Amino acid sequence: QKEVEQNSGPLSVPEGAIASLNCTYSDRGSQSFFWYRQYSGKSPELIMSIYSNGDKEDGRFTAQLNKASQYVSLLIRDSQPSDSATYLCAVLGFKAAGNKLTFGGGTRVLVKP
């Protein structure tokens, strides 16, 4: 089982609709969770972080965390063509050797005008 799993997509969404992305993780002791966006040929950039169960909203983005079920999700409301990118879920695990941020394989999102 991979440490962080995501559906690779592509997730095709009409402009203006809601895009829903999911991520599951295996380390039950993980405490910090992040969503990065990566445009084709570019480097990842942080768009959301979440640390406690529940929802966290930032503009058109909402992150949801359920530690009991070990999943994190990202909702993108009013999707725009500029949201077309790969979204990477990242989970921070605390190991004896030090903190380690593990990325999922990413979900590619295509927003069609």
Add this chain to the structure above:
Amino acid sequence: DAGVIQSPRHEVTEMGQEVTLRCKPISGHNSLFWYRQTMMRGLELLIYFNNNVPIDDSGMPEDRFSAKMPNASFSTLKIQPSEPRDSAVYFCASSWTSAVELFFGEGSRLTVL
């Protein structure tokens, strides 16, 4: 402010040659990370440093890979000898600590023929 600076942006080399990738982290950041990204394996952590000290190198593929951080403003990732399977985009990232947002460089795209 300057972001994370990586060089070279592109490197094409032949199998067996030595490759050195360079990274300058954001000034003031005390954690530095080297990641490798491929289509098949996604974004993998190779090694990370905290205050110039290697903390976790469990992701380094094999002895052909080595990384150094001689001071707070410079790090290198060396592959010797290089092999075609090392072809990937290598990202350097830095952060205030290992538990918060990572800022990625633009990456070094390595092609080993």
